[in-house]
Amino acid sequence: xxxxxxxxxxxxxxxxxxxxxxxxxxxxxxxxxxxxxxxxxxxxxxxxxxxxxxxxxxxxxxxxxxxxxxxxxxxxxxxxxxxxxxxxxxxxxxxxxxxxxxxxxxxxxxxxxxxxxxxxxxxxxxxxxxxxxxxxxxxxxxxxxxxxxxxxxxxxxxxxxxxxxxxxxxxxxxxxxxxxxxxxxxxxxxxxxxxxxxxxxxxxxxxxxxxxxxxxxxxxxxxxxxxxxxxxxxxxxxxxxxxxxxxxxxxxxxxxxxxxxxxxxxxxxxxxxxxxxxxxxxxxxxxxxxxxxxxxxxxxxxxxxxxxxxxxxxxxxxxxxxxxxxxxxxxxxxxxxxxxxxxxxxxxxxxxxxxxxxxxxxxxxxxx
Numbered sequence: 001x002x003x004x005x006x007x008x009x010x011x012x013x014x015x016x017x018x019x020x021x022x023x024x025x026x027x028x029x030x031x032x033x034x035x036x037x038x039x040x041x042x043x044x045x046x047x048x049x050x051x052x053x054x055x056x057x058x059x060x061x062x063x064x065x066x067x068x069x070x071x072x073x074x075x076x077x078x079x080x081x082x083x084x085x086x087x088x089x090x091x092x093x094x095x096x097x098x099x100x101x102x103x104x105x106x107x108x109x110x111x112x113x114x115x116x117x118x119x120x121x122x123x124x125x126x127x128x129x130x131x132x133x134x135x136x137x138x139x140x141x142x143x144x145x146x147x148x149x150x151x152x153x154x155x156x157x158x159x160x161x162x163x164x165x166x167x168x169x170x171x172x173x174x175x176x177x178x179x180x181x182x183x184x185x186x187x188x189x190x191x192x193x194x195x196x197x198x199x200x201x202x203x204x205x206x207x208x209x210x211x212x213x214x215x216x217x218x219x220x221x222x223x224x225x226x227x228x229x230x231x232x233x234x235x236x237x238x239x240x241x242x243x244x245x246x247x248x249x250x251x252x253x254x255x256x257x258x259x260x261x262x263x264x265x266x267x268x269x270x271x272x273x274x275x276x277x278x279x280x281x282x283x284x285x286x287x288x289x290x291x292x293x294x295x296x297x298x299x300x301x302x303x304x305x306x307x308x309x310x311x312x313x314x315x316x317x318x319x320x321x322x323x324x325x326x327x328x329x330x331x332x333x334x335x336x337x338x339x340x341x342x343x344x345x346x347x348x349x350x351x352x353x354x355x356x357x358x359x360x361x362x363x364x365x366x367x368x
Contacts, residue, residue, distance in 0.1 A: 093123070097227070105128065119141070130154075140179065219252065221251055283333040315343070317332070330360045
């Protein structure tokens, strides 16, 4: 198992505590994977992401068994004839970030790490704090000053030390990185540490299994830092390499119009995402003005023949209200996904006849 630089290909062992390459490039993760036998996972008595252990960087008998909280196995809710919402708010900390956090913290435990640093707009910090507590690892969590009180109380309840940082999400990341560089602590970043993506990729494995070995035509995925989108793309690649699918689904990404640097780069045909001014958005979970993995996100969307759109603040609120009237109460950021679906149907009317899945990333009680 190694970290490998996305830019120059330099490899680093996991115990090197690296979070980026000496050349400044971001790190990806490589290890020997086995092919998942979906006939076995379908019959498995394990109802969590760990039924896909063959595609995860652990053995069947390993540290994860003492850290898991049963994350994964979230249901698909039928929204209309061809549209399903995957209820990720059924997770132990009420968001999809548990998928990545449990894998990352389990690896930290395996490496003998005693203390980690993370930064988050809320949900990832909560997940890292919860699994850190489970693993006996102390967590310092950096969050924007504007983070929802409800998310802060969740993080605090798990015993983590909270650092509230004035300014935008990028200021929070800078403060966390400053601590990491001064202390050489393990950076449990859902953005920079690629092990996190090994957990989020299980989202796609579950959908594939729940749809009886069929892939939807498209996945609508919200994108800020891209942890769900990039995890999904890794799963697509693995399924293609193993000849379990013959075509990748389209990734139809969604950003808030108020903070949409990836959309801007996509429309302009660029391969790199330039930072923009963050004007603020109710969808705090995707309010990322300078996404570090922007190049990878653009590549994933383009490779699948996908698209990126922006949704307005008004449409996000309306979508949240509409979902609530369907019995589904989600945090504001999650409502952007349903708003995105409605916008995509207007842009591509043929999508009505296609099978589409979008995530309900977090529970409604997380938003003020």
